[in-house]
Amino acid sequence: MIRSATPVTEILVVADCWRAEAGAEAVIHRAIATAAGMVDKDTGDAELAIMLTDDAGIRTLNANWRGLDKPTNVLSFPALQPTGPCLPDDPPRMLGDIAIAYETLRREAGDERKTFDHHLSHLAVHGFLHLIGYDHETDGEAEEMESLERQILAQLGIPDPYAPPERMT
DSSP, X not given: OOOOXXXXXXXXXXXXXXXGOTTHHHHHHHHHHHHHHHSSSOOTTEEEEEEEEOHHHXXXXXXXXXXXXXXXXXXXXEOOOOOSOOOTTOOOEEEEEEEEEHHHHXXXXXXXXXXXXXXXXXXXXXXXXXXXXXXXXXXXXXXXXXXXXXXXXHHTTOOOTTSOOOOOO
């Protein structure tokens, strides 16, 4: 794998519920930087935006773009990529946008016995991988994407997000 530079990552907080998570932006920046450094795609000349929203906001996006009238944890909107050569005066290329819903993230973290920051890191990495072309529509794609997520999260010191939660006795 090549070591890629970190894309410029803009974080937009659009729901007040995120204000209770003072470290969320740092968690996201660290997750994206780690992911960018571990993929075989150069993202150093690019930028992306991450919107921290609530269930109502992500439900609207999910309904408008996917036809699913329900909230979800994360949505990714990859940007069309330029087909011609990059010129020195070109603006950074846009990878796309990611939206993360606070209430769903908080609920899932609790249900799965994960820390908020670990689950936030996972969703940021998951969304980023979608922006650079990974998907999980087939079993093979899912296996490849999940394996890469595990590797990135392990680099961050985060346990396997796909491992079954430990039972409380």
